Amino acid sequence: MDLLITKGNQETRLSSLGFYNIDIFDSSASLSVNTRSVTGRNGFIYDDGTYTQKNIKVSARVRVANASAFMQLQDDVNALLLDSDPFYATKMYPNETDFYGFEVPGAKTGDIDLLNLPHTAWKYRWKVVISSTPEYTFLGKAGDWLKYDVSFALVTAEMPFGETKPKDIGLSGGAFGYAGTAEFSQLEYPYTVELTSSGTQSSFYLTIDGRKFTYTSNVALKAGDKFLLTGIETTLNGNNVNNRTNYEYFILKPNTAKKITYTTDFIGSIRILGFKEVYR
Known part of the structure; x- marks a missing residue:
């Protein structure tokens, strides 16, 4: 998976910042119900219901060469996500249809290039702002890389629907x-x-x-x-x-x-x- 951030004519994929193993969970739109109670009557009288907001939670993993690169990554992510003006977020899915196919050990060689897999944007997008700022958890060093888990959350800014x-x-x-x-x-x-x-x-x-x-x-x-x-x-x-x-x-x-x-x-x-x- 990948997440496409659109601000005006500028588009940025999370993977372009080095994110991989990206997981995106979007909740159903929250429903707010208005009811009234009457003395002596069981239950409630239903007036109406309105949808209020949708939450989008994103988790991923990222690797950097050193502490300086990690701090630069934080700045880049903040510049992309921490915006007082709403922006559009679109889920993206990999084009490769057999990405999750069964393989026996040794059937293929080499690593999967998670950062450069071709992706297609889903048919609708959300107009959002940040609701939970990025949090980083250090996992340790693997080879020449420092690895972190990253998570943040978005919430719809206006209508609680994809469009x-x-x-x-x-x-x-x-x-x-x-x-x-x-x-x-x-x-x-x-x-x-x-x-x-x-x-x-x-x-x-x-x-x-x-x-x-x-x-x-x-x-x-x-x-x-x-x-x-x-x-x-x-x-x-x-x-x-x-x-x-x-x-x-x-x-x-x-x-x-x-x-x-x-x-x-x-x-x-x-x-x-x-x-x-x-x-x-």
Whole structure:
């Protein structure tokens, strides 16, 4: 395993700092339940529940040539992880499919190059900050190397879910794919539904996953007129037109078919800008 740290356009793998035998454990998102009690009534009245945070624990081993190299490693690790601004962390898995395959003694010679094994990033990542600073345990000297066990922990900084990188998708055919396992709401993630008119109509509706947005006007749209629906605001060519809508927002909900259906009488093209799949 490996862990990819992304800050803006800069990406750093833990293995590039000399880490190996990396183990990553991510907990399920913590659920906070709100209940009420009533005198004379057994149990509780359930109000609602919200997911609060996800914890990611990382352990690894590292080797250095001497004490000076160890202190430099500590500085490099602190520079990477101890940041007051959230950053993205992505699990990576080795490409070699038979990495854990059975071998009889002597079947292969030489050491496994743990630091240079090709890895692939997992489909989603977490937005995190450090929650437990790196701790080092000295194991001893092996050959020319000083070896240490290292551990630290991260916690989600905003939403307690993994998320894919944002992309723009066009809608056609009445359905589009959504493989996420958590709800993707416009009130929690800043994604936009863009509608570009072909002209002629003055009113329309758009229903996505059961939530219906409507726009009503007496003025016909022109070809190229563009709506941006953010969930809290609707603009037409940059001008706010909330008063002509029903103030609806969209939530994409996970389902076993991994498909989201939509219906509309809008004449033109529809895109979702900043689309993500979100995972518990």
